[in-house]
Amino acid sequence: MAATTAPAIPPNPTAHHVASLLPKLQDVDPDIRYMSLNDLNQMLTLGHPTFISHDYSTCARVVEGLLHTLNDQNGDVQNMAIKCLGPFVNKAPETILCPTFDKVSNLRTDNAVDSSVPALAVRAMVVALPRPAPAVPRTQKVQEAYSAVSRALIPRLVGYTVIPTGKNLPAPPKGMIQVEVETGIDSNALDVLVEVARCFGPMLQEAEVEALQKVTAEVLENPRCSTVMKKKAVTALSVLAPYFSDALLSSVVSHSIESLRQAHLTPAQRRLYLTIFASMARSIPRKFGPYLRTLAPFVLSPLSEQELDQQNEEAAESDEGRDPQVEEVREAALLALESFLASCSQDMTPYIPEVIESCLRFAKYDPNYAADEDDDMEGAESDQEDDFDLDEDFEEETGFDDEDDVSWKVRRGAAKLIHTLIATRGSGDLLDSGVLYEKIAPALLSRFQEREESVRLEVLSTLAFLVKKTGEISSTPSLRRMSSATGPPISRKRRRDSSFSSERPQFSLSNGYTSPSTPPPQGGPQVSLSAVNPQIVQGSAKLLKSSTVPTKHAVISLLTDLVTAQHGGLSKRIDQVIDPVLDAMKSTGGTSGGASVTNNALRIESLRLLRVVADTHSSKVIEPYLAKIMPALTTVSKEKFSKVSSEAFDTIQVYIKALTPPRSAGSKQQNATYLQQIYETVTQRISASDTDTEVRQKAVQSLGLLIGRTSGTQGSALLNQQSRLAGLQLINDRLRNELTRLASVRAIETVAALAQSSKEFTPEWVREVSLELGAQLRKSSRTLRGASLAALKRMAVNPACRENMDDETVQKIVQLLLPLILLDQDLHLIGPALVIIGSFANERPQLVLSDEVINAYCFVAKMDLSGAALDALLGSLEVIGKKGAGKNLMRSLLSEVGVNGNPELVGQVIGILLVAGGNTVGVTLADFEAELKSTTDEKRRCLALYILGEAGLRMGPSFPYGPDMFTSYFSNSEKVSLAAAVALGRAAAGNVSTYLPQIQSSMSQGKQYLLLHTIKELLQHTAAETEVIKY
Template structure:
């Protein structure tokens, strides 16, 4: 960005008059300045680890160059600064701006200077300059959402001029509106209250523009303006009433105009929903004329989805808007939508109906409810769990509402309950559907509000676990789902019913001969689920009965018994924890199962933030550390998880104890304590973070340990920290990254040949370690990009991975796609070197005698490589790579490859 001594200009190098207008840049060359801006942009996008240095040394000069006299050069300066802002967003994703060396903190120090310089540009006559200035401000708000709180007053005049000036183009108005919408959404409402009048006038005028894109954007700004004018129904000391009718009238004029673009129609509907929801108490006279228009828009296939969502917003309003004039027709329309093929429309309809029933249930007739229940029963299916969850939630709302009648309850029992019971038996049941069903809201509601017998429902649930001649045994996941339903149903039915159910389950475990493993399995899981929610110590001998199930020859029964014992202990820790610890010490053959029980206890305590007694902590730790050197990997993993979760409960004791063992002579112990640290990392802030921060290097530097198991554990721990707590490891990355990259390289000493008689088999013991290392790099690229130099990783490490094992190639294709998106210049610089391994992959053909599985794997590999090629093809300047152009030409000549590639491009 330094100035040169050449005095030519792009317009007229010999124009004396122009020369006289030059200020302190009189001897500067526009070509040099433009080249310098482009060079700096290349550095920014390719060397993300230098972002902080760019802020310290180049950013002030870049901001100074906003005053550049040559418009083309000025646009390049703006674009370079935008690249800097975007890269800052990329490399600091999820990070705070409190670290004084972080790019975000450094950018925050320059905000005042940026705004001051941009304000000068917004006063320029050039439309192109003003568009560029708003682009800079927009990117600034994206990276630092609340950074303009102290500068709104100085920016408002620029927005007004952009929207009001007769010389303003549509592009300028759109840029100004997009920025206004962003800044309104990202700052606290009180910041804008002194300027609402100045902002609202030009925005409402823009709603009446002829060009549909300007109108649509202005309507979106109005939506944000509504939230700012009245952020809550409680008084905030700001008089919003003068703005209600001007906003309403502007939007209503667009809502009632049929002859306009779809984007404008949808924006008007959405905005009117917000207006009614926010200002409904001030628009009582207007509602009878406005609401029917919104209902009418539900009859139009183009606008019905938007109108359905608008009514969801209105129904959730704390103002309890009066919908009596349209409620009957609204419910009828929505019920009809449940039969439509459009899945998105059905989902939005279920959400809207749920909000309407919650807010206006007593005003909706029971006949309408019965029709709704019939429609809901057809939507409950394992083929669409999200839709099922929404349908079940609406059923619960119908039964728990004030207007629930015997007819509605009967309809739910006859139509919905059989579907719910079928659903519970599915191994696919998970996520929201599991939360709704297995929290037993549907069964709970039937017991409480539908007068359904508890024992009838319980028998129905237990019957779900019986194997059928057609489908055979019940899947393991289904048993967990049924057990959770049984537990919550028992608790909902009262202590007496719960106690009798526990006794019945204990009898099953006592009397069952072991022939019906599903029955025993479900009984154990149900006891565990009930015990986790309720103290079962009143049932004498329950722990002994569960322990006896450890004798079962079936692994699933042992696992269920372990789960049950651990969860029962949670209900009464002082009573059951000593029992479990003594059992672990005394039962050598059952230690692995009992450790799982202990894990259930510790995990639950770490979640609930409960503390153990000091004596228990010491005994638990002694027991766990005794098992760190177990020959069984499963035992070591359970011990590591227990230690990790204990660290969340007692960090002051655990961290020093774990650190001491990083220097143990036993490799298994070193690996176990590093894995324990991995299990201690959780997304939420913990007291552990500040205690472990100074000691992290003791664990992660084991990445250079002589044992591959320890190195793999350290890589896994680094990956976990990078994902959940990147700020804790950033200072260590310069030292860790070379060690991590070294783990991605094939080590010949880890490859061995196993003699299997007639043939020999090559085993690569380093494969899992290399896979873990590449996975860790992928995570670091996403969370700590500012600490990485992608160029030093791509060659030779990524290139080596693209030529490695099948699993590693797939992973490297993902990494390459990520790099192409975030660091295109770094990839472009070495693109020729990456073409060859990609070309070999897409042209590879399995042997003629290869089995179907090998052919399928190869097809997956080819598609993966083509996705990476597609990402590379989107890089600006990729045409400069002759090898890549040749690769694309070869693909076009292959009908098979080109067809797959086109399909991937259109995904």
Template sequence: MISEKEQLRDISSIGLKTVIAELPQAPGGLSGSICKTITQRLTTAIERQEDVSVQLEALDIVADLLARFGNVLSTYHTNILNALLPQLCSQRQAVRKRTIAACSNLVLSCNNTCYCSLIEHLYRGLSGKANNTQKRTYIQCSAAVCRQSGHRFGEHIENFVEKINEYSGEEDDELREYCLQAFESFVNRCPKEITKYIPSIVELCLQYMTYDPNYNYDDEDEDNDDRCIEIMEGEDDDEEENDEYSDDDDMSWKVRRAAAKCLEAVISSRIEFLAEFYKTLSSALIARFKEREENVKSDIFYAYIALLKQTKASVSTNIDPDSMEQETPLYLLQQQVPFIVKGVYSQMREKSIKTRQDCFQLLKELCNVLPGALAGHIGELIPGIQYSLGEKNSSSNMKIDALSFIYCLLTSHPPEVFHPYIPVLLPPVINAVGDNFYKITAEALNVLQELVKVIRPLNTPSNFDFTPFVNDIYMCTLIRLRASDIDQEVKERAISTMGQIVCNLGDYLSNELSVCLPLFLDRLRNEITRLTTVKALTKIAGSPLGIHLSIIKDAVPILGSFLRKNQRALKLSTLLLLDCLIKNYSQSLNADLLQHVIAEIPPLLDESDLHIAQWTLVILKSIAELHPRALVRKSMTKYILPEIMNLVKSPLLQGAALHSMLEFFQALVVCRIPDLGYNELLNMLVSPIANLVNNQTLHKQAYYSLAKCVAAVTVKCSDKALPVIHQFIYDIQNARSDAQHIFGLLVIGEIGRKIDLTSVGKLEQDIIQSFSAVSEEIKSAASYALGSICIGNLPYYLPFILNEIQNQPKRQYLLLHSLKEVIEKSPRTRYCYNSLF
């Protein structure tokens, strides 16, 4: 590296850098020895300053060494620092730049003494009579050191802020830029220490964000409308705009850009000042959307996007804008919306693709933060959307961004606000569906799917005449649905979109259904598209329009086969579709057709996936209600019911799955299937307890689940309730085991929740007697049962419980648990507050 031959030096430095990059970072050993061996020679090469090229390579390698092996070189840190500091005053900018990089890597691992030496040197350099070049270097180095060691730099920040603020007023654009970049580093890395300087930093940024001495924006404002009209009419000017201001000597744009970036840092890190930012920064940023330099304008947009993101983070979701108090960030943002729209109005029709993309990004963020905010401004946004979707003016990415914004707009605003603009909004979207680039087509289909919901919302009444658009929407989607040689994403989007079209517009496509529904059947048979097709058919089957599904008899066997596939998402979606078909198309189904589904059900009733089991029970319930004959088969008693009983006894059964289980048993007992009447079901549910022998046990949750199931079927056969209650009272009085005693109490309690049991004489006394049992489980079950029967008749049982609490101090704990059950589970407890307190 110190050879006089340039070629040899270059090869050596490349080799040395490669070796350092590949050395293992483990401390000690070969890596440590190598690093220590070369460090001293590198620092000597830096200090000599004989050959600049050698010096530059040495600085690069030292920076790499410090970044990867800084801790290993701790004994050399002082020597390295002493070699680096003089280079900050080098006449060569490249040397100064590499020295700054090395210093910033040094502070990652140096001790406090070394760190303070560097900080003191930088401060002395800023405080002395340095020229502007040296000032720029010291400020850059201070910012770099802060970025790498903000937690340590905070102790010294006060002195640096004052000096840098002083230099920011000098007539040197490059110096101003570095001052603002330093403040950005301070804001990001020393958030606590910089707090008191935030107002002055913001003021400085606002001052320099508008610093453009070589341009008159007033003239631009006067010509702005004419220029926008020319752009819309296609009068493109090939000449570069603002050539007279693009002189290389004009560095003011860098100052403005640094100011915008610093403001973004302030906004992103100081959420506590958010309301104040809307008062001081929002209008200023919007006013600068007209910035002439593309890169600066982009940073201004991102500063405002940061403001929107902070607003979203500062408030909870689902806030009603009409109920917002003044001075909150959301309220203040709402006041700014008209100005934001006005600010982006002309920018959305700029030639610059980057500017238009930034506009769409900002508006998307606004929709996310304040849904519905643009409802009164759709008409102002349409021309910009049209312009960006035009073939002549847009790249592929531009079209994708425009379509993505339309989707965001459609999903965050009520349908009626778009109805006046559908004639101009729909055609470019339809054209985009036919685009040759698959990403544009996929995004356009996504937008078209939302537009279908907008032109004819099914959940709210609408007077909008959508009929002129139905055929065009259908045909452009059908072309994509039919195509077999298209991208997978486009295939899936075409299926989903056609599903939405049939769901919302199917009654106006009666003649076309014979063409598109068989296509769904074909896609259902395709392994790649079957999941998307199942979801699309679920939309159609759930449509309130009652779409005629001619393919249902062919589809059900295919859907039944999906239930045995080892793909959870497919099984779950198929169960949802089957339930929808059974409920909405029961007349098109029969017992034989449903056997394709019933045959696949037993393996799904497993505790390992309760969500699948829950929806399987939902389907069984629907079949029991609408096609009970389908359950009059051996498969029901031989395969399905044993799996159901295993699930009932599972300790995991609770919540939604348990609720579905109860609904299934209620539907089953009502449909009166032979050999599955009330008595048979009761015996089946009691047998797990009655058949316990020796030391066999069931999980505690199983007792509760079985008791709830007994109560569920009993409530549906209310004439059986009192005899069953008397039987279980006998069981608790003459229990042969604790299990029988506990189960009897739980069943009485669960039935008592739903049926008034005051006609059963002295029931509460029979339950209270179990409070004296030896077993804690029996006592707990008795407490639960007493609270449960109270829910069935509060006026009768609640005074009894309250009286017992006062008069039976030894039983207070159990009685209070009974009262707790009443308070938690009874919706009518609020009417008895006076009695409780």
């Protein structure tokens, strides 16, 4: 038994190992031939790059063995032989590549069933060879590979020697593609040509490109060649096109035009040339674009009114009816225009009006449908109510099936062309001028009654895309309006007051505190969209009542885009869509796998629409429909399919905001009922053992939002205290579970940020949760650390939570925060950590300011902080100073930091502590003034200047020194003079009316460079803005 076991493949095979396998390729047993080829393939793949390159004899025998197995009667053996050719040509010497190409391409497959094996084998060789890469020097291997392709393969494809070698070699046999042209049999030789162009195109010489183009053109023009072969030839032409010379490209285009002008041109030939133009536009848009001036009329011609009328007359007179090939020409013309617009948009600008007319003409083109389509547009303009009176037979028409009717391809092509037109021109002229809404939108709306589903889906997708484009263009001003309504924008400038008071309002806004309303359209596209809104909603409602699942999905997606683009828009018509959308959301559909997936996608899209509606409409608008919406949402949230139930909880969160104050005016008892339903559903899904992890995480976040939003006197009537405490305990339990820990942390952050009363928590819960959050700060996950710190910050900043913490808890939390500052040195985490310490210091300064905390402040003061971290440092120091607890800290800052840190930053730190602490910090302004005058050390003088400048900023008009104290140091060294200029700017920001006039008058006395630094620093402070404007 051991003797018959096949030996394992050696890790470092040699030519001897390869040679030992070759006799087995002649074995009568096909399994042995197959396994031997498999072993050969592995050896060639594993072997060293040169392991057979010096053994020409073995390589020649490998070629003979592979040729024999390529002609095998067993298909698996043939396939494995083809697979071996790739690694072989990469390991074989350059001298054997040409003979191999020659022998494989000339292989006669008398024994094999498949005649395409030689071409498949050659293609495998070409793909495997080393090829040129952009911006990479060409290696010798690449040059050798191209040389073999040029000398052996290209002559075999075209049937003659393209680049003369200077040797008297026999002429190559008839070309592989020539044989295809003569026989009309596709042997995959064109696939070889495509790979030659794709892999070695940049290295092909002009004569080779011309030869390959010529043989490709022969395939295109030969009537014996099949449609499949011509499609491959079109692909080959587009792959070759980037390497055409200008003369060759001009010749190809001119030849095509001459062919299109022939009187006896058949529809099939016309379609072929249109397809060629489309592929070349995609392949070489920059070079091909200028030719559109000549070619566009030929492409637009099949779509003209004149040609349509002529063909209608011919069809009416003919007994055979319409020629399907004519419809295919129109489809090809529409696809060509789509390629022109997508690839050569600027060159198509003169033809946009004709393109639009063609789109409108063929979007409704349905010659076999009895309904009169001619008055669609008039109806859209004259009678809004009748726009979408779909035929009573719509359901029957949906099932219309006629094998000879291919007009639906034309309508679909027109819809796709409109989509491309919007994509390429929808961000500028056509949208702003109103053309897209005056002409295109009514045409799309009229096709809501389309009987062919693929066309109907394309129409809905295109209209949704137009709506989305409108929303994108209008989003920036809309966001600006929204921000002006909800509060001032976030400023990068420094504020004189660095307290933490702004934390809560910003978080409240982000949690939907304001009840949204649809803003009035601001002109242009938004006005146009508002005008067609009624028709879109009306048509969508009818389709939702009587359509297939894919159509309903497309309609709901369109409505979602509409609501998003208008930031509302359904206030007056929400009653038309709510019931159909809820039906779609609840539908379970078919039992097959495909039907289930489609139905779930529909349900998810329905949930998204409900979410967007609640997010963009006031609570008053959705209130009448809550009795239907809320039970449906709670039902879907229990769905077994996790994607649906997860989406349901995202939607539930938005409705929690809509049902709770201040968005929902007053505490309505009905709202309490809905919220209690949500509470029970959420807690049940969190506790259930069969709940998916993602769903449980979303449920935890929903519970946190529910508890947070029902805080305060108004909210307490919506959720009783017993449920609140049980919910909080559930979140605490999930905090200890690794899978739901991050979601629980974020839920706690929401609860802490929105809490309004300390009585809503038990002290045990607050202490337990805060310490658990502190323990997460040492975990490896940066996301978890950041979220835990953010939640802890909310608890520390909000008095409702902070009041429930005892001294022991505060001390433990502070100890857990110190490693973040001293060890991690992560600026994103240092800021929140300092905010927490400052919040605790506001009530328990002596407890918080231990020696370790003071050392941490000194450590941070030596860092180069900026932005939020610097604001947090200064804010916490201000709190400590105001509480009269800054003496020890000031002593440490002066002795341990002093001139060892960045003087500008240390000056800000000491300056704010000095002003906030007043007489309690052990030093005064006079001490720093004396230091400034007495010291000769450059660093000490700079530090004193920065401290006095910061003090001037904080003290304002009560600052006892004038500008002269700073300007007197403008003549010192560069560092001191720059420090004086910056310090003067900070002091000026605190007292603009006193400082700025003197600064302006000093500008004419020289020192402009330093005073510009002063003004630059002055303008960095928001508090000075209103006073600076006067000057």
